[in-house]
Amino acid sequence: xxxxxxxxFDADDTLWINETYYQDIEKEFVSMIAKYSDxxxxxxxxxxxxxxxxxxxxxGAKGFMLSMLETALEESKGSVSTDELNRIIEMxxxxxxxxxxxxxxxxxxxxxxxxxxxTLIVATKGDLLDQQRKLNNSGLEKYFDHIEIMSYKSKKDxxxxxEHLGVKPDEFIMIGNSMKSDILPILNIGGYGIHVxxxxxxxxxxxxxxxxxxxxxxVEHISEVAEILEV
Amino acid sequence: xxxxxxxxFDADDTLWINETYYQDIEKEFVSMIAKYSDxxxxxxxxxxxxxxxxxxxxxGAKGFMLSMLETALEESKGSVSTDELNRIIEMxxxxxxxxxxxxxxxxxxxxxxxxxxxTLIVATKGDLLDQQRKLNNSGLEKYFDHIEIMSYKSKKDxxxxxEHLGVKPDEFIMIGNSMKSDILPILNIGGYGIHVxxxxxxxxxxxxxxxxxxxxxxVEHISEVAEILEV
Numbered sequence: 001x002x003x004x005x006x007x008x009f010d011a012d013d014t015l016w017i018n019e020t021y022y023q024d025i026e027k028e029f030v031s032m033i034a035k036y037s038d039x040x041x042x043x044x045x046x047x048x049x050x051x052x053x054x055x056x057x058x059x060g061a062k063g064f065m066l067s068m069l070e071t072a073l074e075e076s077k078g079s080v081s082t083d084e085l086n087r088i089i090e091m092x093x094x095x096x097x098x099x100x101x102x103x104x105x106x107x108x109x110x111x112x113x114x115x116x117x118x119t120l121i122v123a124t125k126g127d128l129l130d131q132q133r134k135l136n137n138s139g140l141e142k143y144f145d146h147i148e149i150m151s152y153k154s155k156k157d158x159x160x161x162x163e164h165l166g167v168k169p170d171e172f173i174m175i176g177n178s179m180k181s182d183i184l185p186i187l188n189i190g191g192y193g194i195h196v197x198x199x200x201x202x203x204x205x206x207x208x209x210x211x212x213x214x215x216x217x218x219v220e221h222i223s224e225v226a227e228i229l230e231v
Numbered sequence: 232x233x234x235x236x237x238x239x240f241d242a243d244d245t246l247w248i249n250e251t252y253y254q255d256i257e258k259e260f261v262s263m264i265a266k267y268s269d270x271x272x273x274x275x276x277x278x279x280x281x282x283x284x285x286x287x288x289x290x291g292a293k294g295f296m297l298s299m300l301e302t303a304l305e306e307s308k309g310s311v312s313t314d315e316l317n318r319i320i321e322m323x324x325x326x327x328x329x330x331x332x333x334x335x336x337x338x339x340x341x342x343x344x345x346x347x348x349x350t351l352i353v354a355t356k357g358d359l360l361d362q363q364r365k366l367n368n369s370g371l372e373k374y375f376d377h378i379e380i381m382s383y384k385s386k387k388d389x390x391x392x393x394e395h396l397g398v399k400p401d402e403f404i405m406i407g408n409s410m411k412s413d414i415l416p417i418l419n420i421g422g423y424g425i426h427v428x429x430x431x432x433x434x435x436x437x438x439x440x441x442x443x444x445x446x447x448x449x450v451e452h453i454s455e456v457a458e459i460l461e462v
Contacts, residue, residue, distance in 0.1 A: 056324065056328075057293055057327075057360070058358075058359065058360035062288055062293040062294065062297060063293065066293060066296060066297070066320070066323075069300065069316075069320070070320060073313050073316060073317055073320075076313075078312075078313035078314065078317075079313075081309075082304050082309035082310075082311065083309065085300075085316070086304055086309075089297070089300070089301060089304075092297075093287065096287055096288075097287075127289075127358070127359065128289065128358065128359040128380060128382050129288070129289035129382045132382055149359060151359050151360045151363055
């Protein structure tokens with residue numbers, strides 16, 4: 001695609017499975033703690049706690065563990081058992097050591113784009129050590145010229161990244177599963193976006209319909225990216 | 232100093248107070264949990280747990296909180312009260328929101344080096360969000376051309392950083408309070424180091440005498456850095 005110098009990929013749920021693991025653990029957590037209250041209240045409480053804690057703990061497994069522990073202590077009014085708290089810690093540690101399962105079509109797409117001469121980078125939110133470990137284990141590092149691990153993905157964060165990379169917004173295309181954090185901020189600064197929705201995108205990441213956009217594609221599968229980028 | 236292109240500073244306990252906060256919390260933690268065992272065993276247990284957890288959680292406040300929670304659950308054999316667990320969480324959250332207190336001489340040293348035309352960077356271990364927040368709150372960001380937040384500080388990590396910055400090891404000088412993570416790896420790859428020991432350097436960061444080194448200075452106070460760098 002003419003003029004595009006950098007093709008940037010989100011990581012979790014764009015390159016590999018992530019949110020599913022969190023949702024499975026959340027389900028087990030809710031059903032374990034439900035005896036102190038009920039499923040709906042616990043579900044609400046853990047979601048509220050996660051959002052509230054984002055600004056203190058940031059994204060990632062450690063913040064999620066602490067949010068579950070805090071919710072268990074609060075919602076049980078202190079009656080949660082130490083066995084249950086130990087189980088929460090065990091689930092969180094399991095999450096950190098979860099194997100990396102690439103999404104279908106990812107490797108082939110990266111191969112094609114690399115062969116066509118595009119410069120690829122990763123721009124991912126999350127915990128530094130978590131994301132580095134996942135990239136190491138993914139076997140995908142060799143495709144990327146630069147890895148940017150960010151605490152947040154605001155317009156300002158993307159502008160800083162573009163400045164660091166030395167490209168203008170209309171030379172940059174971002175590919176990701178979250179309209180809110182991967183696509184909208186990039187469109188707002190004049191860049192391009194390809195939205196590849198994932199079936200388990202976190203509720204916090206969903207946004208309302210954004211109207212017609214001429215620099216945006218929404219595709220069903222990451223393999224369509226190659227076609228959009230004309231390779 | 233001839234040939235030096237980049238002057239790199241560690242952050243925690245080099246630019247501002249950090250370890251003292253951790254040690255104060257650890258002291259309160261140990262005395263709170265000591266009733267389930269004794270002060271020496273709990274002190275040993277939390278130290279062991281922290282080291283053991285470094286490879287899973289990395290450095291920073293969230294990992295420290297989880298290490299205290301795990302130690303409390305294990306050492307009390309499940310008898311720890313939920314009030315005590317809540318207090319641990321409260322202490323950890325307090326640590327994250329601790330104000331930044333610059334060490335004496337830091338601002339003046341950065342001013343002098345900047346005025347003399349040196350390019351300054353920060354190379355710090357730790358949690359991404361923690362370290363960004365501290366830098367934001369420190370008022371020191373304007374002095375630094377680049378901020379590198381690293382999960383670890385091995386020889387390989389420094390070599391990657393130098394490649395990214397486009398400088399050779401002997402054009403790089405690292406200033407920090409930890410001989411183990413700030414100075415030794417840099418000397419080992421052929422760079423320069425200025426060790427500014429801090430009175431509360433973490434036991435895990437101490438190393439044995441390293442013998443004579445011709446690219447190393449050990450100073451009592453950060454203000455001596457300006458003199459070494461001939462400004």
